[in-house]
Amino acid sequence: MEEELLEQILASYSGQRNELVPILQEVQENLGYLPEKVMQDIASFISVPESHVYSVASFYAQFRTLPLGKKRVAVCRGTACHIRGAPQVLHEIEESIHLKEGETSEDLEYTLETVACIGCCALAPCIRVNKDVTGDMTPEKARKLFNGNGNSGGRNRVE
């Protein structure tokens, strides 16, 4: 299934070296992460060493080499969020879903990460769950939002 999908994606590219980042983005958009085999296939498609693909994938914060949870919870750690209580919100979410920053639950339900800035600074502190942003967060709101949704305790590192 991965191979078919990759083939479909690559069909719209010409195999130039500069297409690497957009290819990785599209693959990750569809698969949720970048499996090793897929990165090897991309390397041969654009005729670069596998190490080059990995070096680019590991450089940019966007790329993941392990599968992510269905719900990707991103806590903004921008300046405005930081001084308006983002660390406390992060702590509360960590407690509620039993994950530390950068971890994914074993049942692939949740991934918890932090992001540099969502750009919703006027609504600080804010979090993003998949594509939805919620502003004016408080530890209490976080607890309500994730209450009873915790995972069983198993976890994996994302990176």
Next chain:
Amino acid sequence: MGMEIVAEETGSNKRHVILVCQGTGCVSGGSEHIFSALKDALEISGNKEDILVKRTGCHGFCQQGPLTVIEPQGIFYTKVKREDIPGIIQSISSGGKPLERLLYHDTFTDKPILHYHDIPFYWKQQRTILRYCGSIDPEDINDYIEVGGYKALHKVISEMSPEEIISGVKESGLRGLGGAGFPTGRKWESCRNVPGDIKYVICNADEGDPGAFQDRSVMEGNPHSLIEGMIIAAYAIGAQQGFIYVRAEYPLAVGRLKIAIEQAREAGFLGNNILGRDFSFHIDIFQGAGAFVCGESTALVRSIEGKRGMPKPMPRPRTTEEGLWNKPTLLNNVKTFANIPLIIINGSEWFAQKGTEKSKGTAVFSLTGKVMNCGLIEVPMGETLRKIIFDIGGGVLGGKALKAVQTGGPSGGCLPAHMLDMPVDFDSLTKAGSIMGSGGLVVMDEDTCMVDIARYFLDFNQRESCGQCIPCRLGTRQMFEILDEITKGNGRPGDIDLLLELSYSIKQSSICGLGKTAPNPVVTTIRYFKNEYEAHIKDKRCPAGVCKMD
């Protein structure tokens, strides 16, 4: 297309227009649902002949969102919910009283204010680049054309030579609004003068500073303004291909830019033989994959080439000489490009009237942190911090005392309250140890710990260091660890001097702007708030009560 058709399509023949903000801030409050629910409600209530609902970009006052404005009166509704929709329609169609509970209440008098142009947050600004963000539909090119969009492009192509354009930009005094403030006209001129048939124009929209969202708002609210600026730049320097390098974290901006580029192409403003002339220019979007250092020009270029985004070591040719694929490349910020059509239409003198002697025009800031009115603002260069924070921002949240203002993000610094009357322009900020940067302005009150803030920024900088040069990779890490220990109550005598010594070495020996400015948050907090460091180190006490000392 005749003006009448334009008028009909944009609905200006209708008696009332409800503008619904669809910036990222308001969308997070559900404004997309309000937009569609309003349309449905007008359909059902039979008012759609009289009332038009229009999607707009960011109004700037995100904190009060979701925002709607009722035109032509300019009635400003805040924190609108779905339940409010019948009442809003009823009050418009019956010509009755506006809904007072949705009005903005003044932060000092607590009185309701009916019109947005009477709210101090708005009338004390000078919105130039942001003028149409919030009143035009960013997904409809006709809205932009109706307010004079693409007139500047017509003008340069039919009346002006590339040299005339460049000298106009030079005379205006416009400086790069990405933060460094390099004179734009000079950059254009040097790029034009480099021999070569293939040249590139890149719009730097990799707004990576935490606490800044002004570029995002321009892209979401008036994407054609920067596209028009880019086309004019391409015509002036002789480029055929352009890229907008925008963060992938800004999906709404990416979507609007894609629509805008497609519409500009259909209208003949982009593509081959633009406006029937021997001039062709194409724009592609490149989505940055999340690396702060890619705001640096050589790193950004390498990123588009499909490499790790690491800056080229000095000495190196300028990007204007050897940029993308080693071709001459012009790189400017979103707001710099958005200013170009305005300068062409209104003239260089018009632009040069605003601002200070050496910093012309306006500055757009994301005003955030512990301030009453958070949002996106635009003021003439040289405005004082006092006016920005107290007149426009409505003062510090909860009546607390102002402690500091942070400008320039992780490369900038923290300025103390006693410097409030300092004019905000490129040179004054640099002199005070900070930078203009991309325009984040974070207000900090007595409950903010300055050592914690320094630790926070060094944590950011050491995470974002590309790792290529040792002073930045290891130096910022060392600084972070020292600061971390201080905030935990493990500071040692001599730590302050050690931090300053490290700062000096990192500034001197790093190869790019990220490293050279990375110590700024530490240097300025030590310069202006040394007593807080001493309290942490000597007394094992955090005066603001933020750091947990065990």
